[in-house]
Amino acid sequence: MALQPDCDAVVIVDVLSFSTAVDIALSKGAEVLPYRWKDASAKRFAAAKNAVLAGRRDARTPYSLSPASLRSIAPGTRLVLPSPNGSTLALSAKRVPLFTACLRNAPAVARHAATLGSRIAVIPAGERWNESSLRACLEDWIGAGAVLSELPGTASPEAEMAVAAFSHFRRNPGPALFGCGSGKELVDKGFGEDVELALEYAVSPVVPVLAGDRFIDGRFR
Numbered sequence: 001m002a003l004q005p006d007c008d009a010v011v012i013v014d015v016l017s018f019s020t021a022v023d024i025a026l027s028k029g030a031e032v033l034p035y036r037w038k039d040a041s042a043k044r045f046a047a048a049k050n051a052v053l054a055g056r057r058d059a060r061t062p063y064s065l066s067p068a069s070l071r072s073i074a075p076g077t078r079l080v081l082p083s084p085n086g087s088t089l090a091l092s093a094k095r096v097p098l099f100t101a102c103l104r105n106a107p108a109v110a111r112h113a114a115t116l117g118s119r120i121a122v123i124p125a126g127e128r129w130n131e132s133s134l135r136a137c138l139e140d141w142i143g144a145g146a147v148l149s150e151l152p153g154t155a156s157p158e159a160e161m162a163v164a165a166f167s168h169f170r171r172n173p174g175p176a177l178f179g180c181g182s183g184k185e186l187v188d189k190g191f192g193e194d195v196e197l198a199l200e201y202a203v204s205p206v207v208p209v210l211a212g213d214r215f216i217d218g219r220f221r
Helices: 017-026 040-048 067-072 086-090 106-114 136-150 157-169 174-179 181-188 193-201
Strands: 009-013 033-036 079-080 099-102 120-124 207-212 213-217
Touching: 009 086, 009 136, 017 033, 017 067, 017 079, 017 086, 017 099, 017 193, 017 213, 033 040, 033 086, 033 106, 067 086, 067 193, 086 099, 099 106, 099 136, 099 181, 120 136, 120 157, 136 157, 136 174, 136 181, 157 181, 174 181, 174 193, 181 193
Parallel strands: 009 099, 009 120, 033 079
Antiparallel strands: 033 213, 099 207, 207 213
């Protein structure tokens, strides 16, 4: 997050699945508290916040990082959502308005972020594992391009590349998201529905913004 001092706002894009999960949870009236890892400290954090801790996606718990699991979340729920990618980046933000965006809400987030200034950093999260290795993810470049394509002003070369990726796949993003590494992994584990939800473009007006320790809908802030 080295760009923060020069930015008016930061947008984190983690399409499969953190950003999509946050969008769906907030659309149901919940709040999402990001947390880095699913461990004993996450349980203590959730208890201290009077919140529900999301379980492992493969454990078939009521709520998890699976966007599909959050379609039934109750309004007013505080959900602690561990994620080594989206959550970790969100928790790295300091003194700069921070949003998270996916394909579902990219236009809405872009419009809101643009009201804060012209210097907007859009960060494709990528995939990070416990050993701190990082893998770039096509779906996050596409999602970043979806946000950037709605922003006015001059784009960096990296931003232009993301917009080009979004433009290339916009008409038919299914093969890209189902065929990329993250998408194939979800399908193999039986979570193809999560990919389907992540594919939906511009269907959500939700603007997830970090307020203190949690994401809320910025439309009502």
